[in-house]
Amino acid sequence: VTQEKTNDTRLLQIFSTLTLIPYGGREWHAASDPEHTFTVPAPGSFRQEAIENAGQPPNYFSFDTITATSFYVTPDTINQYLWTTNDSIFLEDRYQPYLKTTDSIVYRQIVLNGKDTGLEMMLKNGRTNVYKRVRLVIHGNIVYHLYAIGEKQVLLSDNANKYYEKFVANTPVHFHIHESKLTTILADLGSASDSTRPEAYTAL
Numbered sequence: 001v002t003q004e005k006t007n008d009t010r011l012l013q014i015f016s017t018l019t020l021i022p023y024g025g026r027e028w029h030a031a032s033d034p035e036h037t038f039t040v041p042a043p044g045s046f047r048q049e050a051i052e053n054a055g056q057p058p059n060y061f062s063f064d065t066i067t068a069t070s071f072y073v074t075p076d077t078i079n080q081y082l083w084t085t086n087d088s089i090f091l092e093d094r095y096q097p098y099l100k101t102t103d104s105i106v107y108r109q110i111v112l113n114g115k116d117t118g119l120e121m122m123l124k125n126g127r128t129n130v131y132k133r134v135r136l137v138i139h140g141n142i143v144y145h146l147y148a149i150g151e152k153q154v155l156l157s158d159n160a161n162k163y164y165e166k167f168v169a170n171t172p173v174h175f176h177i178h179e180s181k182l183t184t185i186l187a188d189l190g191s192a193s194d195s196t197r198p199e200a201y202t203a204l
Helices: 002-016 087-098 158-165 182-189 196-202
Strands: 029-032 038-042 060-064 069-077 103-113 116-125 131-139 142-150
Touching: 038 069, 038 158, 087 116, 087 131, 087 142, 103 131, 103 158, 131 158, 142 158, 182 196
Parallel strands: none
Antiparallel strands: 029 038, 060 069, 069 142, 103 116, 116 131, 131 142
């Protein structure tokens, strides 16, 4: 028994001296979705996941072969009648699908991508060492979801930081989330279109 304990102690001493070797890296280059609605430094070209349900937003991903990590961009269209005076509350609501009961928030911060306001969080699964880094960016009538799931050192690497910080939306802005849409709603309530009136009514 004493010999076994001695061996266990030696093994623990050996493992305690080990350190993780950083992943090998290569410089990421600018990549875009097929429609060029956004540009971002990425590990490779973007591919689109198959859309399973009607009305589901497109989901693009770029795969890093070195770390076996996929980096996603999902453009989510904002309802044409929606407006808000508080970006944070608006974005917090859109974070809910990413938050699980076992998750803890590592950090939460307001961010800017150019002139576009955003919110970023890193989440840790309480039962594992799996992390999620999610950034939501408002650009006109689109909320861009940038996210990846993996090891902390991968999600906070220099390349990953550039992915989140250098993201740029390319489309012109004709919709402003802080502008009241009440005039538009009232006008559409009197529309001759049978599809427009019900949609405007639900926005009241």
